[in-house]
Structures are given as C-alpha cells and as structure tokens.
Amino acid sequence: MIEAKDIKKIYPGIVPTVALDGVSFVIKEGEFVAIVGPSGSGKSTLMHIMGFLDRPTSGVYKFRGKSIDELDDDQLARIRNKEMGFVFQSFNLLPRTTVLDNVKLPLLYSGIAREQQDRMAREALEKVGLSHRLFHYPNQLSGGEQQRVAIARAIVNHPSVIFADEPTGNLDSKSGQQIMDILQNLNDQGHTIILVTHEKYTAQMAKRIIQLKDGRIVDDQIVACR
Amino acid sequence: MIEAKDIKKIYPGIVPTVALDGVSFVIKEGEFVAIVGPSGSGKSTLMHIMGFLDRPTSGVYKFRGKSIDELDDDQLARIRNKEMGFVFQSFNLLPRTTVLDNVKLPLLYSGIAREQQDRMAREALEKVGLSHRLFHYPNQLSGGEQQRVAIARAIVNHPSVIFADEPTGNLDSKSGQQIMDILQNLNDQGHTIILVTHEKYTAQMAKRIIQLKDGRIVDDQIVACR
Numbered sequence: 164m165i166e167a168k169d170i171k172k173i174y175p176g177i178v179p180t181v182a183l184d185g186v187s188f189v190i191k192e193g194e195f196v197a198i199v200g201p202s203g204s205g206k207s208t209l210m211h212i213m214g215f216l217d218r219p220t221s222g223v224y225k226f227r228g229k230s231i232d233e234l235d236d237d238q239l240a241r242i243r244n245k246e247m248g249f250v251f252q253s254f255n256l257l258p259r260t261t262v263l264d265n266v267k268l269p270l271l272y273s274g275i276a277r278e279q280q281d282r283m284a285r286e287a288l289e290k291v292g293l294s295h296r297l298f299h300y301p302n303q304l305s306g307g308e309q310q311r312v313a314i315a316r317a318i319v320n321h322p323s324v325i326f327a328d329e330p331t332g333n334l335d336s337k338s339g340q341q342i343m344d345i346l347q348n349l350n351d352q353g354h355t356i357i358l359v360t361h362e363k364y365t366a367q368m369a370k371r372i373i374q375l376k377d378g379r380i381v382d383d384q385i386v387a388c389r
Numbered sequence: 390m391i392e393a394k395d396i397k398k399i400y401p402g403i404v405p406t407v408a409l410d411g412v413s414f415v416i417k418e419g420e421f422v423a424i425v426g427p428s429g430s431g432k433s434t435l436m437h438i439m440g441f442l443d444r445p446t447s448g449v450y451k452f453r454g455k456s457i458d459e460l461d462d463d464q465l466a467r468i469r470n471k472e473m474g475f476v477f478q479s480f481n482l483l484p485r486t487t488v489l490d491n492v493k494l495p496l497l498y499s500g501i502a503r504e505q506q507d508r509m510a511r512e513a514l515e516k517v518g519l520s521h522r523l524f525h526y527p528n529q530l531s532g533g534e535q536q537r538v539a540i541a542r543a544i545v546n547h548p549s550v551i552f553a554d555e556p557t558g559n560l561d562s563k564s565g566q567q568i569m570d571i572l573q574n575l576n577d578q579g580h581t582i583i584l585v586t587h588e589k590y591t592a593q594m595a596k597r598i599i600q601l602k603d604g605r606i607v608d609d610q611i612v613a614c615r
C-alpha cells in the first residue's frame with residue numbers, strides 16, 4: 164500500500180535543514196505502525212509526505228502503486244480526501260466553524276446525503292466523548308477536547324488509512340486510552356493505522372515500531388504478541 | 390504566596406459551562422506543585438486565573454496578599470510580567486517573530502540593557518537545546534521545538550513563579566526529562582513551580598499533587614521522598 168524509497172526532505176534557508184536524510188520502508192494494508200523518535204527527528208515531516216500533504220525533495224513515495232511525483236495537486240487532494248484521515252499535531256481545526264461542522268469537513272465532497280453526513284459526524288464525536296460540545300467553537304474547548312475533535316474528523320469517513328500525529332499528546336491516560344481503543348477497533352476492521360507518538364503506552368499498542376533519529380530510520384521492528 | 394478561596398469559573402453560553410466549581414488551596418513560595426486531572430476538568434482554566442490571565446466568576450484569588458478583584462488590568466499585567474513565567478498549552482508564540490525575539494518578549498519592559506537581554510535569551514535557549522534555531526520562525530520548527538521555545542520564554546527573566554501547562558506534551562521522554570531537570574533546578578534555587586501535566590513521570594517530580602475532576606479538587610497530597 165505504502166512504499167518509500169530513499170526519501171529526503173531538505174528545508175531551504177540560510178542554513179538548510181535536513182529533516183529526512185534517506186528513509187525507506189514498506190507498509191502493507193491493515194498494518195498498525197508507530198513512528199517514534201526524539202523531538203525534531205523528522206516524524207511530522209514524514210507523516211505529511213505519506214499523507215500527500217507535502218512533497219519529498221528527492222526519493223520515491225508511492226501510495227497504492229501511484230508515485231507522488233506523477234500526481235498533480237488536485238489528484239493528491241482527491242486521493243487524500245477519499246482514502247486518508249489525518250490528525251495533525253497542532254489539531255488544525257477551523258476556528259470560526261463549530262465542532263460538528265469541523266468534523267463534517269471530510270464529507271463535504273463525498274456525495275453523501277446531508278442528513279447522513281450529520282449522522283456520521285455525530286457518531287464520530289460520540290466515539291471520542293464530545294457529544295456535549297457539538298455547537299461550541301474550537302477556542303471554547305480545552306486542549307484535549309480540541310485534540311479529540313481532530314481525531315473525530317480524521318475517522319468520520321472511515322478512510323482506509325489514518326495518519327495520527329501525537330493523538331494523545333494533550334490527553335490524560337484515560338482519555339488517551341479511549342482514543343487508542345478507537346484506533347485499535349478501526350485496525351481490527353482492516354483500516355491501516357500509522358501513528359506518531361512519544362508516549363510508551365501508545366507505541367505499545369502498535370504491531371510495528373519504526374524509530375527515527377536525525378531524519379533516518381535507526382530501527383524498524385515487528386513487535387510480537389499484540 | 391498564592392491563596393485561592395472557593396474559586397468558580399463559569400463560561401457563558403446557551404448551556405453555561407462550569408469549568409471550576411469552588412476550588413480552594415494555598416501554595417507557599419518555593420513549592421513544586423503538579424495539577425493533574427482528566428481532559429476538560431478545569432486545569433488550564435485554573436492556571437490562567439492563577440497567572441492573572443483571566444478573572445474568576447466568583448471566589449477570592451490572592452497573589453502575595455493582593456486580591457485579583459482589587460487590581461485593574463494594568464496592575465495585573467505589571468505583576469505578571471515581573472513575577473510570573475507562563476508556558477501555554479498551545480505555546481502562543483508570535484508567528485512573525487524569530488525564536489530569539491520571542492524569548493526576549495518578557496524582557497522588553499524590564500529596563501534591562503539590550504545586550505544583556507540578548508545574552509539572557511540565548512542562555513535560556515541554550516538550556517532547552519535550541520541554540521541552532523535562534524533566527525528561525527515558529528512555523529519552521531517541529532511541535533516539540535516550539536514547546537521548548539515557549540519554555541525558554543517562560544524562564545528567561547527568572548520569574549519567582551513559573552506556571553507550565555503541559556510543558557512536555559509534545560516531547561519525547563529524553564527532551565521531556567531535560568525540561569523537568571530545568572524546572573527542578575529552578576525550584577532548587579527557590580522558584581515556585583506550578584505544573585499541569587497528564588504524564589506520570591512529570592507529575593512524579595513534583596512534591597505535591599493537586600487532583601482536579603469536573604472543576605473540583607478531589608485530592609491534594611504532599612508526595613513524600615522527593
């Protein structure tokens with residue numbers, strides 16, 4: 164499903180920053196992968212490239228056999244919207260849009276009937292425990308509540324792959340565990356989960372751990388007995 | 390130093406939200422306190438009131454014997470700027486200002502000479518391991534790097550009390566431990582540290598843990614053997 168070959172990402176600047184320094188791996192459909200590593204090691208940069216939100220400086224990235232180099236921005240957006248859910252490290256909620264409408268965003272161009280969109284969004288918010296905040300705005304929510312809205316938005320259209328960047332970073336362990344249970348359920352149903360985390364209890368739920376350091380993969384192990 | 394008596398905070402709305410439902414405690418100078426609790430339990434709301442960034446709906450809050458009700462916004466800002474450092478859960482860095490200038494902000498009205506301001510800001514950034522990012526802008530940094538800039542800004546003018554809301558939320562355990570070492574050092578020098586965290590290893594560094602649930606204190610214990 165996902166194939167990365169020698170991916171590099173260099174941010175320009177007076178002193179260029181090498182965020183990814185040649186990364187290669189394959190992720191099959193249905194896997195549950197955790198990406199771990201120190202702050203600044205390139206995790207979010209790699210997630211954005213995998214989720215078609217950014218292009219590598221060099222190297223090959225293929226999603227279902229299609230290389231990112233051969234797709235224009237419209238095609239990337241269409242595949243991303245249909246197949247991928249993304250939880251950003253900084254949530255990226257629309258500030259002037261209610262919680263319910265934020266979660267409906269991925270459904271806007273799906274062709275699904277509006278009542279059905281409304282039902283799906285409410286169901287996703289129920290799953291993350293936020294049914295009592297549907298008509299609030301993001302700046303009226305706590306940090307962890309905003310994070311949970313971002314998670315509801317990422318799962319609302321049942322995408323085949325979910326990229327979650329630090330989904331439990333602002334949550335207490337009980338709320339964090341609830342989120343991990345949701346991701347585990349989705350994985351049991353066949354969805355591919357790719358998770359960045361620095362929390363041990365979150366990484367331990369994955370079946371495979373890819374470890375980054377200074378923009379390179381230093382370890383990539385199947386974790387037994389999950 | 391800090392005295393709270395029956396503090397309540399109710400956010401208005403179609404359905405008003407009771408964020409704090411009568412909170413009372415005393416914190417003496419030089420303490421190291423962790424505030425823990427589930428997502429939405431009122432931790433950030435309480436931190437903002439303690440740091441003079443918001444007023445309670447009712448109840449008494451005193452800092453060094455002065456009640457927040459008797460101080461106008463200018464007086465609050467002056468005390469806050471002189472005595473308090475604040476690490477926000479959402480960092481709150483100025484996007485169009487370099488990392489170095491973001492950290493200098495608390496020094497702008499301190500009357501300290503500009504070369505000295507520059508030296509203090511560089512020293513704070515060195516402490517959090519970001520000397521290689523002085524002239525970058527916040528949106529060029531990773532999540533954890535932005536968090537560390539926010540921490541450097543909170544400690545730069547050696548405030549007598551530091552309020553840190555989830556300071557390790559986006560950091561791997563090694564970077565997170567470095568931050569806790571900085572806070573522990575400051576506490577050894579007599580600075581008061583008040584920390585919100587949902588991470589066990591962070592709460593365990595404190596000498597006292599206040600536990601919030603649904604806007605109330607359900608536990609307040611001195612933790613032995615620190």
Ligand SMILES: Nc1ncnc2c1ncn2[C@@H]1O[C@H](COP(=O)(O)OP(=O)(O)OP(=O)(O)O)[C@@H](O)[C@H]1O
Nearest residue numbers: 303305306307308400408428429430431432433434
């Ligand atoms: N500006 C606001 N308007 C309305 N309600 C608010 C506002 N800010 C916070 N709240 C509500 O008040 C409650 C407490 O919020 P607070 O941010 O203090 O929680 P918290 O303990 O810091 O949570 P987290 O761990 O998720 O950051 C939450 O239920 C939240 O929805």
Ligand SMILES: Nc1ncnc2c1ncn2[C@@H]1O[C@H](COP(=O)(O)OP(=O)(O)OP(=O)(O)O)[C@@H](O)[C@H]1O
Nearest residue numbers: 174182202203204205206207208529531532533534
């Ligand atoms: N837009 C940008 N311009 C320049 N440098 C950048 C940019 N975004 C990220 N970087 C740099 O690239 C490196 C990798 O960043 P990235 O966000 O991928 O790290 P990360 O592993 O997600 O870190 P964290 O755990 O702190 O979120 C960092 O050193 C960062 O400073």
Ligand SMILES: [Mg+2]
Nearest residue numbers: 207252531532
């Ligand atoms: Mg990141």
Ligand SMILES: [Mg+2]
Nearest residue numbers: 305306433478
């Ligand atoms: Mg909070």
